[in-house]
Amino acid sequence: MGLAKTEMFTDQQNQISVFAKAFGHPARVAILQHLFKIDACFCGDLVKEIGLAQPTISQHLKELKYLGLIKGTVEGTSVCYCIDTENWTEMKDIMTEFLGQDLLPKDECC
Amino acid sequence: MGLAKTEMFTDQQNQISVFAKAFGHPARVAILQHLFKIDACFCGDLVKEIGLAQPTISQHLKELKYLGLIKGTVEGTSVCYCIDTENWTEMKDIMTEFLGQDLLPKDECC
DNA sequence: AATATTAATCGTAATATTGCAATGAATTAA
DNA sequence: TTAATTCATTGCAATATTACGATTAATATT
Numbered sequence: 001m002g003l004a005k006t007e008m009f010t011d012q013q014n015q016i017s018v019f020a021k022a023f024g025h026p027a028r029v030a031i032l033q034h035l036f037k038i039d040a041c042f043c044g045d046l047v048k049e050i051g052l053a054q055p056t057i058s059q060h061l062k063e064l065k066y067l068g069l070i071k072g073t074v075e076g077t078s079v080c081y082c083i084d085t086e087n088w089t090e091m092k093d094i095m096t097e098f099l100g101q102d103l104l105p106k107d108e109c110c
Numbered sequence: 111m112g113l114a115k116t117e118m119f120t121d122q123q124n125q126i127s128v129f130a131k132a133f134g135h136p137a138r139v140a141i142l143q144h145l146f147k148i149d150a151c152f153c154g155d156l157v158k159e160i161g162l163a164q165p166t167i168s169q170h171l172k173e174l175k176y177l178g179l180i181k182g183t184v185e186g187t188s189v190c191y192c193i194d195t196e197n198w199t200e201m202k203d204i205m206t207e208f209l210g211q212d213l214l215p216k217d218e219c220c
Numbered sequence: 221a222a223t224a225t226t227a228a229t230c231g232t233a234a235t236a237t238t239g240c241a242a243t244g245a246a247t248t249a250a
Numbered sequence: 251t252t253a254a255t256t257c258a259t260t261g262c263a264a265t266a267t268t269a270c271g272a273t274t275a276a277t278a279t280t
Contacts, residue, residue, distance in 0.1 A: 001239050001264050008161050009136035016139050023130035025268080026119035029208070033123070036211040043227055051118050053270050058228060060268095077226040077277050085213045092209045098139070099202045101146040103195045112235030112268045135238080153257055163240050168258060170238095187247045187256040 016098050019091050022067050027052055028060050035070060035083050042078045067091075126208050129201050132177050137162055138170050145180060145193050152188045177201075 006014050023029055030050050035041055043061060047054050061081060064070045068087040072079045116124050133139055140160050145151055153171060157164045171191060174180045178197040182189045 001237090003238065003265055004135055004137070005162065005239085006136060009140055013136040013139045013143070017134055017136040020130045020133035020139075023208070024127055024134045025114055026116060026123040026127040027114070027268090029123045029126050029130075030119055033208075033211070036213075044225090047227095052115065052268095054227070055229080055271080056269050062228080074227095074276090077224090079227065083213065088213070095209055096206065098133070098143075099205055101143070103146075103193070103198070111233075111270085112237095112266080114268070137238090154255090162238095164257070165241080165259080166239050172258080184246090184257095187254090189257065 012094070015094060019067065019095060022064060022069060025060070027057070028064060031057070031060055031064065032069065032083070035081060040080050040082045042080060044078070046081075122204070125204060129177065129205060132174060132179060135170065137167070138174060141167070141170055141174065142179065142193070145191060150190050150192045152190060154188070156191075 004017070009017075023032075027050060031046055034046060034049055038045070043054065043058060046057050046061070050057060052060075061070065061072070065072060065081075068084055069091065070081050071084045072081045074080075114127070119127075133142075137160060141156055144156060144159055148155070153164065153168060156167050156171070160167060162170075171180065171182070175182060175191075178194055179201065180191050181194045182191045184190075
């Protein structure tokens with residue numbers, strides 16, 4: 001069906017998967033890393049930096065913005081993008097908890 | 111095209127996106143959480159626990175196994191699945207580094 | 221006003237993902 | 251041997267994702 005049956009899962013499980021999906025494309029990983037490095041950035045800069053077409057970058061930015069991981073402010077004809085640190089921290093906590101599940105000592109069960 | 115242009119990105123960026131994609135479906139999140147909780151588990155248990163059809167669970171298990179996050183051992187007619195702790199830790203380090211990028215103090219740039 | 225710049229949106233093609241019924245393979249139980 | 255159990259695989263339908271050319275919208279510059 002191509003459609004996840006989200007109603008079968010907990011809010012936490014769905015939330016983890018939604019954030020993870022945001023990182024599920026190398027272009028979005030690259031965008032986020034660049035925003036961390038540069039601290040503020042225009043769409044055109046990312047087009048040059050990454051090498052994908054402008055509509056493609058714009059689409060990836062839209063997704064990241066929709067999830068709240070970045071925010072964009074209009075500056076003349078440009079839009080300045082940067083990390084939304086508050087939401088990033090919140091997301092990080094959720095993901096870190098998932099990744100840090102205790103590994104039981106007798107893990108070599110099979 | 112529906113196809114990521116992986117050659118434009120670093121190995122690290124691609125690696126992050128591949129792991130993230132594994133967590134990009136709530137069923138796989140649920141499977142991993144259950145394996146952490148139960149420590150060892152048969153496919154049939156997960157079918158009951160999660161509620162998706164057996165072929166669907168089997169497919170998700172296959173992906174997680176392909177990435178090395180879990181391993182499965184045949185036990186009679188069953189297959190016992192569990193977390194591959196070594197690879198999990200390796201993945202965790204990669205993801206944690208990405209998530210933990212330093213947030214510069216003057217973050218409210220826009 | 222006319223033009224340039226920047227980025228979003230639309231439309232579309234190609235590919236990937238999700239889900240399951242049906243089937244198959246391997247082992248165990250009777 | 252036959253039947254039952256467990257899981258993988260196949261094949262298919264529905265939907266999602268990725269990418270980009272063309273266009274549009276908004277502002278800035280001349």
